[in-house]
Amino acid sequence: MRDLLSIENLSREDIERICERAASFAEVGRREIKKVPTLRGRTIVSLFYESSTRTSASFELAAKRLSADVVSIKAQGSSADKGESLKDTIATLSAYDPEAIVIRSPLAGAAQLVAGWTDAAVVNAGDGKHEHPSQALLDVYTALERLGSLDGKRVWVVGDIAHSRVARSTVRAFGLLGAEVTVAGPPTLIPPGFGEAFGCDVSYDLDALGSADVIYALRMQRERMAESFVPTLREYAVAYQIDARRLGARQLLMHPGPINRGIELAPEVIDGPSSLITAQVRNGLLVRMAILYEILAGSERPRPVRGVDDAIERIDPEGAPTIGEPA
């Protein structure tokens, strides 16, 4: 695999291979020195145009555990802040010859565009409301860890489907692994055509939630009230909050974080025995190690690594360096 841009262009085999790799990295985390030399000497640029805690931290940590060199750039305080276009930023960063660029952008399709502009492998760490493939991979990894197989399992994704890149990636990933997915939420927050687009069922109430094996709650943002998607968060909670009454004993609970306690989830279920939320965060690190391994070390056609020969070629016959500051 050259890049990880979306779940849409992955196969079931791709997902299973990444999950197996992630499982093999679990052992590394139990060592005293939590590091393997797999990506030594490789450079990974992490470029985040949106605030993020767990995605940026876990990608950075994943790269470091694989011994890669990481440069983390936040949009704030960077040249993007000064009005530089994405294309120009990528051209600049590509001049340093990174092996991979991990990008988070508020705009759909940003990672895909970047992949066309750079020789580096590109990992989509979230593009607008479009996709968040690494989240979906850690979601199915976590569910598989508990359930063994997702074939025929019922997964309900509940909440603000319209504004969720997590929903778009995770619904596809669960579906690819054989689960039957239902999305549920207020009619104002499930876009027309969603069921057809993703091959899932759509429900505006939680009456049949009892049939679910996995309940995946999404974050409900306060801004949605001002935009008249829901009248109040209280009314949302009455209709869609997952609480001890709605969560059955055999059902598993997932959430991508960060959680609005008391809105989409009642406090008592978050830390309950059915909750996989902490496992999701922990597994996020393993899955992101597996993703970086997949595109940088597991590739069938490894990308050329610039070596000493290249450096010599860049020096002209007179012996004066062609690049660099005058002495």
Next chain:
Amino acid sequence: MSRAVADLNWRGDSGSLLIRGARVLDPRKGLDESRDVVVKQGRIAELAAPGEAELPEGAELIEAAGLVAMPAFFDPHVHLRQIGEEYKEDLETGTRAAAAGGFCGVVAMANTDPATDEPETVAAMREQADREASVPTGFVGTVTVGMRGEELTEMAAMRAAGALGFSDDGLPITSARVMRRALQYQHLVGGNILLHEEDPELSGDGVMGEGVVSAALGLAGVPDVSESTMIARDAALCLHEDARAHVQHLSARRSVEAIEVAKQRGAAITAELTPHHLVLTDEEVRSLDARFKMNPPLRSEDDRQALIEALRSGTVDCIGTDHAPHATHQKEVPFEQALMGVIGLETAFPVLYTALVEPGIVELETIIERMTAGAALFDLEIPTIAPDAEANITLIDLEAEWEAGADGWESRSSNSCFTGWKLRSRPAATIVAGSVAYRQRAFRMGAVA
């Protein structure tokens, strides 16, 4: 009392010609046969039997065997970006693109920078067109000051300065009150009002057509009712005020239905379609390529079928390209950030011929009628091939095969949604008032005998 197209502003002059050996096709005249077309001082003098016409004195001879001579096209809807955004297009490059597309005339929209909302600006543009435009170019003024949708412009003064009509195109006139006043005022000033129909409340932050594809991509969608409800509102206002208006670029089945209802009720409403809405759907947006971002957006296959049917039935009166040049750096960005619009003058006929005529979906005659009818929106003579008519003729090679964009564009911009398409048919020459406004480089013409 119609005016001739060549009365609009352009740098050319009327001329004399003999077009020899072409198949002459003018569906309005029921004409489809081999004829020699004799043009004297800008007007068609004679349609002679092949080989029987004599070359008028001082006239150019055009050997057109193998070509189809049809009435030249008229585009009621282009953005030439002058004044203010000349890095995208200007009068010279934009009208060169029009001529290369077989158009004998275009009407430039008023969403320039600043907006064309004063009589002095209209007069200045007309003077500039006299010096720079390859084909006759008309100008409209905005309906509201600064296109803010609040106060009416000095429409009477702009008419006196030569504005063909009025439009806030690019933006809708959101206020029903302002819309009504503009229609009432039309009884004083005349001139058609061209409407970009969209309810910003319903469009919200939408960047593409709402449907399965927008749901899949997580892009905010513009619902079809954003367009159709505004058409219904303005049709009702036109009836109420006994006024006339033209609805630009329909994109949806529901919009076609709204036009049908308006026409049945007797509203003086006309409607327009672009080639891209007739040929493409929102499936193209799956690529997240901003070349497929335009307003109104591409919609579903069902919508496209309704548009094709409206073109055939005449519910839609004319084709306009909505030629909207943008610079590369404004399109090579994530979809949501990109500006809306595509260029269309150079590909309009070839795209419609390739995608609709060759597969037998729409008759060639229908395409010709709709691509010329835009002149009537401004009370101009619809280009026709008949004795005494102004000689506005396009010669088209229906067998030509070419790749869109492969040789670059006459337009200053390259934001075409058809780049890379293998097209069948291409204009070989465009004649305006008997004078050659465009000839394809490979197309040879005889010297004066």
